Amino acid sequence: MREFTVPPVEAAPQVGGLADAVFDHALADPHRVAFGRKGPDGAWHDVTAERFRDEVMGLAKGLIAEGVRFGDRVAIMARTRYEWTLFDFALWTLGAQPVPVYPTSSAEQVFWMLHDAEVTACVVEHEDHAMTIGSVIDRLPRLRRLWQLDADAVGELTAAGAEIDEEVVHRHRRAVTPETIATVIYTSGTTGPPKGCVITHANLMFETDMVLGRWEPVFRSRPGEQASTLLFLPLAHVFGRMVEVAAVRGGVKLGHQPVMAAAELLPDLAAFRPSFVLAVPYVFEKIFHAARRRAESEGRAGPFDKAVEVAVAYAEALEQKAFGTGPGPSAALRVQHQFFEKTVYVKVRAALGGRVRHAMSGGSAMDRRQGLFFAGAGITVFEGYGLTESSAAATANPPGRTKYGTVGQPVPGTTVHIAEDGEVWLHGGQVFAGYLNAPEATAAVLNDGWLATGDIGSLDADGYLTITGRKKEILVTSGGKSVSPTALEERVRAHPLIAQCIVVGNDRPYIAALVTVDQEAVDHWLAMQGRAPLSPAELVRDPALETEIRRGVVAANTLVSQAESIRTFRILAHPFSEEHGLLTPSLKLKRKAIERAYAAEVEALYG
Numbered sequence: 312m313r314e315f316t317v318p319p320v321e322a323a324p325q326v327g328g329l330a331d332a333v334f335d336h337a338l339a340d341p342h343r344v345a346f347g348r349k350g351p352d353g354a355w356h357d358v359t360a361e362r363f364r365d366e367v368m369g370l371a372k373g374l375i376a377e378g379v380r381f382g383d384r385v386a387i388m389a390r391t392r393y394e395w396t397l398f399d400f401a402l403w404t405l406g407a408q409p410v411p412v413y414p415t416s417s418a419e420q421v422f423w424m425l426h427d428a429e430v431t432a433c434v435v436e437h438e439d440h441a442m443t444i445g446s447v448i449d450r451l452p453r454l455r456r457l458w459q460l461d462a463d464a465v466g467e468l469t470a471a472g473a474e475i476d477e478e479v480v481h482r483h484r485r486a487v488t489p490e491t492i493a494t495v496i497y498t499s500g501t502t503g504p505p506k507g508c509v510i511t512h513a514n515l516m517f518e519t520d521m522v523l524g525r526w527e528p529v530f531r532s533r534p535g536e537q538a539s540t541l542l543f544l545p546l547a548h549v550f551g552r553m554v555e556v557a558a559v560r561g562g563v564k565l566g567h568q569p570v571m572a573a574a575e576l577l578p579d580l581a582a583f584r585p586s587f588v589l590a591v592p593y594v595f596e597k598i599f600h601a602a603r604r605r606a607e608s609e610g611r612a613g614p615f616d617k618a619v620e621v622a623v624a625y626a627e628a629l630e631q632k633a634f635g636t637g638p639g640p641s642a643a644l645r646v647q648h649q650f651f652e653k654t655v656y657v658k659v660r661a662a663l664g665g666r667v668r669h670a671m672s673g674g675s676a677m678d679r680r681q682g683l684f685f686a687g688a689g690i691t692v693f694e695g696y697g698l699t700e701s702s703a704a705a706t707a708n709p710p711g712r713t714k715y716g717t718v719g720q721p722v723p724g725t726t727v728h729i730a731e732d733g734e735v736w737l738h739g740g741q742v743f744a745g746y747l748n749a750p751e752a753t754a755a756v757l758n759d760g761w762l763a764t765g766d767i768g769s770l771d772a773d774g775y776l777t778i779t780g781r782k783k784e785i786l787v788t789s790g791g792k793s794v795s796p797t798a799l800e801e802r803v804r805a806h807p808l809i810a811q812c813i814v815v816g817n818d819r820p821y822i823a824a825l826v827t828v829d830q831e832a833v834d835h836w837l838a839m840q841g842r843a844p845l846s847p848a849e850l851v852r853d854p855a856l857e858t859e860i861r862r863g864v865v866a867a868n869t870l871v872s873q874a875e876s877i878r879t880f881r882i883l884a885h886p887f888s889e890e891h892g893l894l895t896p897s898l899k900l901k902r903k904a905i906e907r908a909y910a911a912e913v914e915a916l917y918g
Contacts, residue, residue, distance in 0.1 A: 312729075315774030319724030320524035323740050328487030328512040330367070330404040332560045337364035344537060345559070347566040347583055348393045355566065355583055363397075370401035370465060371480045372472030377432070377456055381406035381483055384428045384495065387546075388412040388421070388444070389436035390569035394460050395546045396555055398434055403493060403512070405483040410495045410507075411547035413896035414440060415889050420505070422447040424497050425454060427748060428507055432456035434464060489513035495747055496549050496699050499895030507747035508699045510549075517740030518702040519557040521723040526693065528710045529587050529669040530561045536666075539564035541585045543571050543594075548897050550673055553703035554589045573597050577662060584664040591674035593898065595681060595692065598662050600807050604835045606655075618655035621647045622687025623680060626715070630683075633712050634773070648687070656688040663690070671695060673704060674897060676778065676801050679716030686715070694718055696778055700762055702741040706776045717775040727776055728761070729769060734782060737762040767795065784902065786817045792874045794822055799867050799877065800900075806863030808832050808856070811887050813905055814877065815913055821878040823916040825909055826860055827886040847884035857882065881912050 336343065341361035348356050358366075379385060385402055387409050389395050402409045410428045412421060414436060421443055425433065431453050435441050441459055448454060458464035493512045497505035523530050532538040540563055544551035558565040566583045568576055571594065580588075588594075606615035624640075625648045631637030640648065660667060670685070670692045677694045685692050695707030696718035706727060708719035721727045725739035742762045745753035756763045767785075768778045780795030787793050796814035803812040803824065810829040816822040833856065834844055840855075850856060860882060868876035887893035893905050906913055 312770040312772060312774065314726060314728040315721060315770050316726040317525075317721045317723050317774070319740075320521060323724070324489050324513065324516045324520070326488065328403055328406070328484070328489070328491060329493060329515060329556060329560075330400050330484055330487070333360075333364050333367050333400050333404070334484075336360045336559075336562060340562075343562065344564050345562075346393060346396075347539070347541075347564055349566070349568075349579070358393075363400075366397055366465075366469075367400045367404060368477060368480060369469040369472065370397055371404045371483075372475040372477070373468030373470070374401060374405060374407070374472070375475055375479060375483075376472040377468065379405060379407055379432060379456075381486060382408070382492075383432070384408045384410050384430045386410045386412050386425055386428070386430045386433040388414055388416070388433065388440050389460055389546075390414050391542055391544065391546045391551060392436075392460070392567050392569055394465055396559075396565070396567070397465065399546075399552075399555065400559070403487070404480060406487045406491055408492050408494055410497075411552070412497075413545065413547045415896055416443075418443050418446045422450060423504060424507070425451055428495050429453050432458070434458050434460065437461040487512060489516065492744070494552070496547075496552070498699055499897055499899055506749055506752055508549075509744040509747050510699075510702055511744055514702040514741050514743060515553070515556050516560070517724065518553060518704065518722070519560050521725075521741075522553070522704060522707075523557055523561045525723050526669075526671070526707070526710060529671065529693070530557070530563055533586070536586065537564050538562075538587070539566070539583070539585045540587050540589060541566045541568055541580060541583045541664075542589070543568040543576055543579075544589065544591070545896065548674075549697075549699045549703045550589070550591075573601060580662070580664040582664075584666045586666050587669045587671075588663060588667055589671045589673075591898070592672055592677040592681070593675075595670075595672065595677065595685060598659065599681060599684065600829070600832060602659050602662065603807065604832065607839060608835070615655060618651040619684055621651055622656065622685075623683040624687075626683040626686035629686070630713065630715065634714075652689070659685075659688045660690060669693070671704075671707065673697060673707075675899070676718075676797065678801065678805050680805075682713075682715035686713070695722075696766075696776060697741075698762075698764060700743045700756065700764075701737055701739070702743065705737045705739065705741065708775075714771075714773070714775045717771070717777045719776065720774045721776075727770060727774075730763070732782075733767045733769070733779075735764045735766045735768045735776065735778070737764060786814065786822070788816050788822065788874070789818055789820050790874070794871075794875045798870060799875070800824075802867035802870055803863050803877070806860065806866070808836060808859055809863050811900070813887075813900055813902065815906060815916070819917055822875060823913075824864065824877045824880040825883055825905070825912060825916075826864075826880050827883050828856070828860075830886075851882045851884050879916055881916060883909070883912070 337360045343360045344357045345360040345363045346358035489512050495507040568579045628640040632639035672692050673695045693708045695704045697704040706719045728736040738761050767780045780797045800812045811827040813825050864877050
């Protein structure tokens, strides 16, 4: 199939902007809990729709008092926290344009984005961020204001706007139309300087309304409890931003968690107890591997592995039934599944707070077997696909008909087209308006409303999309064999000891790989063998570890032909990190930077 369309579930908004939902909800149901906010005492406190509206209004008045006007761009450089959402909606109330900046950005990255976007004011989280801005401020003549969240920027601005009449704010809000620019989000910059994606109010309203409508079982409240989600994705990333807007527009209770690391995230999931989560595959992998290690430590690795097999078989049988290719789980499988429900699956769900039954995953590919396991354990993960340029999700697996290992069908109101060279093209109301100050770059990806994604994929007979790689990342060996590295890398990473993998081989005689290890998993593996921890230098030379990693590589090679297989690999002493410029803030590999940094290791693979 070359093209597939899913009709819209409702009409696209014709008037107004994103902030209208804040005021409408407060008027219709002022006492509904809109947010959970973690206080200094560590406890979660409720914020009602009415209170959030009043805080947005107070902050908007303060921004006006400080000179922010319709169309101004204001940068936000912070981790995911309540105040970011507050600033977003206050700025949208005024028709201003938030420009998200990753808190880990370097001074030069910050300069480029703030200069390119002609930012006039900036909100930072703490003093370190303020110093980063300060180091380049002499080259940013348009930047007039800087506020610091940890120095009570919200209180300061609210006090400054106390004398402003609310009608002034409402006049700004009424001037916002769907075509008004809502935000400029900069791409990760894997292949060059970041480009500013211009996203309108219409883009985000269309995107979130279609997702809310099609995935209603995920976002809907159950009898007696309110739908809720804990947002731990970066709000500087379009996926996190979409979650924020969808929660507000959909009346979902939203909490914020600034750290995605398991040690900080899992306790807050247990305390907040969301009804659904939106995450990247990394989070689900961490939960699975932590559960497996815990079972192994308790001497229950065998029963756990059996529970995994049963969960996968159970979910696969349900998948076959949904598509009319099987009768569903057998009686014997149902009995086994019920047994492990009480002994294993309930504990896996407890890691996400105990209430989660649905999740959405995006950002990178999720292993089919992993998706089947979570489904069998009682958490249906709807994997999707999108870009910053498509305001987040363009496709996702629909409720009741999930095909694990694919990224699903188009979001309602969206068309997916596969070009002659295999490139995925998108058309829909969420497709962005273009790149800021870059007409040539815009013309290269936008043609008559169609977005050329740069990704290679295929559509099956049911309109489900599978992504197989990036056009710019295709490797061509010296023998002329074209290889898409993504599927190989993801399969290698499925091994519990492997953290990252990058495949190399462009203009080389064969394919090879650089691999990093999950230190926590390796420490556990050594302990289970009765061995002491090893230093990074010792790890890369350990024969037993090399044998274990080879198993992961061999398993990945079963997916491809011999010419495409990984012939040799090298274990690296340290993981690729954002701090060293080897990962984007959304954890994507910066391939050219990695190959430059490890040029000697790459050469040794072909020595």
